[in-house]
Amino acid sequence: MTYAGPRDLLEVDLSARSVRRTALGDEVFADALGGVGLAVRLTDERVRGRLDPLGPENPIVIAAGPFASTPVPAANKHALATISPLTGLLNEGLSSSHFSAVLRRCGLAAIVVTGASDAWTVLAIDGDDVRFEDASGLAGRSARETTKALRERYGDRSLRVCAIGPAGERGVRYAAVENDGRQAGRGGTGAVFGAKRLKAIALRGRGEVRIADPAATAALSNVLRERALGPTTAKYRVLGTSANLRVLQRMGQLPTRNFTAATFEGAENVTPERAREARGTYLELRAGCAGCPVQCEHLYVRKDRDRRAAAASEYESVWAFGPNCGVDDLDAVLDAIARCDAVGIDTISAGSAIAFAMECAQHGLVAADAFGPPLRFGNAAVLLPAIDAVAERRGLGDLLADGVRAAAQRIGKGAERFAMHCKGLELPGYEPRTLPTYALGLATCTRGACHNRAATYDRDLRDPSAERDDETRAADAIEAENRAMAWDSLVLCKFVRDCFDDFEREAAALWSAVAGLALDADGLSAAAQRTWERKRAINARLGWTSAEDTLPPRMFDEPVASGPNAGCRVDPQRLAALRDAYERLRVEAASHRHIAATA
Known part of the structure; x- marks a missing residue:
């Protein structure tokens, strides 16, 4: 075929x-x-x-x-x-x-x-x-x-x-x-x-998209659609990803004020639950991607404002301008998200850059009045001026527009301590000091600090009490990466990840029905491994070295100060051992794949 x-x-x-x-x-x-x-x-x-x-x-x-x-x-x-x-x-x-x-x-x-x-x-x-x-x-x-x-x-x-x-x-x-x-x-x-x-x-384009086996595709798609309307996606349908705010706050894993804390006293004020409770104040709108039964996007706007000003209450975006900047004003957070969409910048990096600047100002490394309103944690009034300055590359905004790694290098005087990134990509909103497998996934991810390409936090959150050995954690990280690469090649939304009984087998059957080429579970896993090998090879040609597979110094030097995980930090020797186990297993997997390919 x-x-x-x-x-x-x-x-x-x-x-x-x-x-x-x-x-x-x-x-x-x-x-x-x-x-x-x-x-x-x-x-x-x-x-x-x-x-x-x-x-x-x-x-x-x-x-x-x-x-x-x-x-x-x-x-x-x-x-x-x-x-x-x-x-x-x-x-x-x-x-x-x-x-x-x-x-x-x-x-x-x-x-x-x-x-x-x-x-x-x-x-x-x-x-x-x-x-x-x-x-x-x-x-x-x-x-x-x-x-x-x-x-x-x-x-x-x-x-x-x-x-x-x-x-x-x-x-x-x-x-x-x-x-x-x-x-x-x-x-x-x-x-x-x-x-x-x-x-x-x-x-x-109005051409036809041919399907190899329409009947099999329809049958498999109907099963997936029914499951996607079931309990496994209820959180996303009902509240969206910002439902994570309450969960991570309760677990003491909510990065706050540029990762200087892991709980935020104002977290409740920026949750979607709070917006919903104020139905007389906020209008809630629903949206989603074409052909998706989940429709996970929840947008909010005050009822006395134009509904076109509604902004998506996505966890990472709300976290970036809320807890990470110490801001507990929902209107200000939503406005910051909407402004980022209007000027066209990533909310995670933008919020992280502002939080970095707030801490630099706290230590006298940048001017506290650089954007007009005081540049300090908790000051909602500074968010929009800072975003505009970044988008226009004006003043301190020009510095922050290059990301926290480059900004810290230019500021100097110890500013590197406040730059929360891996390989130059700003950290997302999960606390690495409390999630050991996730810490490894962030450090080794080819993209940098990406929670979607290194979704190893999921294993830690599902079983936070389990103490696993280095090889098991490394294998968990590799499995999570490969599973993500398979998802992203097919390309299926990860919010339906729990809608499969056996993802590799069922997804391979779906691919075969649509594409007309034979694929089984082992073949899907091998394709993911090939993609990872190519990613690593590209980065190596661009100058990457294993020395970059690390975390910000704060993760090693400053334990979580309070909350359920007080005292937790990343042990640099343990991370080094995990990286060694990860690399050894990756080399073995590549060797086995090459042997199988030539057999």
Whole structure:
């Protein structure tokens, strides 16, 4: 059998204003599956040594998920891969909704963009037709404003657009790319778009997406959809990811005031439960990705304000501007999230940069009045001025726009102690000092401090009392990474991860029914291992060394001060032993895969 889905690769050179469309062979899809796996493979073929992430040679790869525009639920997603201007290493993010489906309806499995335009450009893809169009009139507009303007230009409200905001235009190194209100936020792909003068990619496609076995696909999809409407996803349907605030607060694992504490006395004030209890004050809106039964996005806005000002109450975003900045004002937190979406920057990195600056100001390393209102923990009034200064690269904001690692290096005087990052990517909202397997996952993750690529916190949270040996923890971390790579290659939403009885077996059967190529559980695991090997190889060519697989000094030197986990810290010798076990198991897995591949 042959691969049933769209298989074309569109290669775009913005410098030469040229395009080339070719068909990828069955062996590519059998090897990489799609999504992140395909994006990483295409990046691996093009990044053979060190490069400037903001230079024209850095590729942007957009790879469709193999289930997009099919009946498979929670699967209208695509991957974006590039070399991160924030970390200097491989960055691959995910986005979702209609853009992913229309990408495949254009007959495309992936797009690779290289080069750089002399002026702001829209890459317009209309089925087989590809055009370079002037975007000078769109400069300075948000992604949503850009999408609206392009739909009006083409007279087509169904046009699908991914675009950057003003922060991406100005090279903020954690600028996001947005489509359909969804952000590929982490790592600064939006800054790479900006360096290429690529304001947006606009898609219009109405082709058929063929499925190898429609009956089997429908049957398997119906089972998944029914499970996705059951108790395993209830938390996301009812409250969204911010339900984690109460849980982590209760467990003493909620990073607070730039990781100087692990509980936040004002946490309750920024929970979705509190917003819901004030039904006379707040309007709650629901949203979600195309074709997803969960509809996990919960947005809130005061009833006396325009409902278009509603912001998503996502855990990581609320944490970044709430507990991490010591702010317990829900309105201020929601406004900060909305402002980040408007200017086009990652909320985790933005909140972390402001929290870093607050601690620097506390120690006299930066001016406390740098943004006007006092730059101190708990001062909600400083959030919007700080975000605007970052997006405009103005004053201290210009420094913070390069991320906390670079900012700390430029400030000096011990500011590195306050920079919470791994490999240059700011830490997300889980406390590594209380989650040992997660600490290992953060340190070794090829992307940097990413909770989605190193979702090892899940094992720790499910069984926090278990004391496991180094090899078991290392094996747990590898299993979590490989499972995430399989999810991200298929590309399925991780919020339905508990809807499978046997993920590898069931997901492989789903792939085979849709794609028409044989895949079993072992083959799915082997594909994930191949993707990890490619990620590591790319980073090694870019200059990565194992010395970077570590955590911020605070995790080693400063135990959790209070709460249920008071006294916890990361033992550097234990982390080193865990890393050794991790590397040994990774080498063994690679060796076994190569032996099996040549047998």
